[in-house]
Amino acid sequence: MGPTGDGGGDGAGLVVIIVLAAAAVVSLLVAFGYYCYIRNKVSKHLNKLKRNNEALEKARSAVEEEEEVGPTVVTERGVQVFGFKQLHSATGGFAKANVVGNGSFGSVYRGVLPEGRKVAVKLMDRAGKQGDEEFKMEVELLTRLRCPHLLGLVGYCSDNGHRLLVYEYMANGGLQEHLYPDGGSCGGVSKLDWETRMRIALEAAKGLEYLHEHVNPPVIHRDFKSSNILLDRNFHAKVSDFGLAKLGSDKAGGHVSTRVLGTQGYVAPEYALTGHLTTKSDVYSYGVVLLELLAGRVPVDMKRPSGEGVLVSWALPRLTDRDKVLQIMDPSLEGQYSMKDVVQVAAIAAMCVQPEADYRPLMADVVQSLIPLVKSKSTSKTGSASSFHAAKSPSTSECGKTGL
Numbered sequence: 172m173g174p175t176g177d178g179g180g181d182g183a184g185l186v187v188i189i190v191l192a193a194a195a196v197v198s199l200l201v202a203f204g205y206y207c208y209i210r211n212k213v214s215k216h217l218n219k220l221k222r223n224n225e226a227l228e229k230a231r232s233a234v235e236e237e238e239e240v241g242p243t244v245v246t247e248r249g250v251q252v253f254g255f256k257q258l259h260s261a262t263g264g265f266a267k268a269n270v271v272g273n274g275s276f277g278s279v280y281r282g283v284l285p286e287g288r289k290v291a292v293k294l295m296d297r298a299g300k301q302g303d304e305e306f307k308m309e310v311e312l313l314t315r316l317r318c319p320h321l322l323g324l325v326g327y328c329s330d331n332g333h334r335l336l337v338y339e340y341m342a343n344g345g346l347q348e349h350l351y352p353d354g355g356s357c358g359g360v361s362k363l364d365w366e367t368r369m370r371i372a373l374e375a376a377k378g379l380e381y382l383h384e385h386v387n388p389p390v391i392h393r394d395f396k397s398s399n400i401l402l403d404r405n406f407h408a409k410v411s412d413f414g415l416a417k418l419g420s421d422k423a424g425g426h427v428s429t430r431v432l433g434t435q436g437y438v439a440p441e442y443a444l445t446g447h448l449t450t451k452s453d454v455y456s457y458g459v460v461l462l463e464l465l466a467g468r469v470p471v472d473m474k475r476p477s478g479e480g481v482l483v484s485w486a487l488p489r490l491t492d493r494d495k496v497l498q499i500m501d502p503s504l505e506g507q508y509s510m511k512d513v514v515q516v517a518a519i520a521a522m523c524v525q526p527e528a529d530y531r532p533l534m535a536d537v538v539q540s541l542i543p544l545v546k547s548k549s550t551s552k553t554g555s556a557s558s559f560h561a562a563k564s565p566s567t568s569e570c571g572k573t574g575l
Contacts (some may be wrong), residue, residue, distance in 0.1 A: 181280055242250040250314045251326030252360055255333045258282065271344060272398075276305050276414060281340065289340040290325055290340060294333075305414030306334045312390065312413050319569035320378035322411035324403055341409065343402035350397060350463055363406075365507035366545075368464040369516070371408040375400050378410035380534040381570040383450040388421040391448055395456040396437045396470075397463050419450055436470025436482065441528050451528040457537070458523025462486050465516060467501030483524050490521035512544055541548050 261282035313324035439455035
């Protein structure tokens with residue numbers, strides 16, 4: 172009995188040992204399998220992160236390459252979309268030395284694109300709802316409008332809160348700085364001669380005529396002034412700065428009501444009083460610029476003698492008086508014009524600045540009245556009469572119809 176019992180106990184112990192050994196092996200296999208699973212999972216995750224990083228690096232490189240080489244995105248209307256970094260580089264970091272002017276809601280810088288093209292870059296003020304509205308209005312209008320007498324939009328940038336407009340470059344800047352080389356207050360002699368002034372008057376008038384007569388509904392500039400008439404290297408003029416522009420009424424004789432915006436001295440009286448805006452509001456502003464071209468005086472200058480501080484009030488009674496009209500003429504123009512031409516231009520200016528909007532002419536009539544005065548200069552210097560020897564109204568070929 173004893174031996175048999177001992178043998179049974181040894182067998183049971185062996186079984187226990189085998190079971191424990193098997194369990195240990197299974198545990199090791201499970202642990203190894205789990206280790207392999209975790210390692211594989213971590214490896215996949217690391218590979219995924221690596222691929223993502225590589226993709227991000229490629230994207231970053233592509234962006235940097237795009238910004239260095241130039242814009243690659245073009246809208247359906249052919250206007251380029253720029254990155255902020257590219258325009259920052261084009262303007263030398265928006266250096267003060269490259270500032271060429273200040274428009275409404277922003278400074279304008281001279282810039283050079285990678286392909287060598289000169290441009291003007293307006294950096295919009297970042298704050299303010301009105302700045303947003305101006306940006307959107309100018310992009311919307313200038314991508315649709317096509318006329319040689321309006322400043323062309325090359326492209327724009329709307330990148331991380333930055334808003335920039337890129338225009339064709341006008342080498343001679345604004346008309347204002349040439350009319351008033353010393354700031355405009357009772358001093359400074361302009362070098363703009365009579366022929367150049369008349370050509371500028373005609374080309375600016377054609378720009379407004381296009382906006383009023385060849386766009387449907389008409390576009391009212393609302394801030395037409397001498398600083399918004401830009402001149403190229405040959406002193407040809409283009410109308411600029413459409414940030415305050417407003418679509419007019421498509422009804423004959425209609426108006427739109429809006430808050431009064433514009434520049435002192437150029438705002439039509441009925442618009443200033445009622446907020447009623449029509450194309451005739453622009454005609455008044457044009458008349459003020461025409462007076463500036465004739466008189467060489469800023470619209471408002473309270474440093475002038477009593478009664479001469481407001482250009483329109485001082486000049487209007489003299490414009491239609493043949494014996495007094497020469498009193499308003501810029502002394503630097505003496506000997507450059509005929510009395511007949513002065514009387515004709517003075518009559519146009521007088522009609523444009525009439526207090527009653529209904530008495531003002533259409534811009535088409537202004538253009539037709541000015542064309543003979545410019546065409547008649549058949550022996551003028553390069554860049555003036557030669558360009559307009561066969562001048563035509565925009566109604567014929569220069570500017571086509573545009574619907575908005």
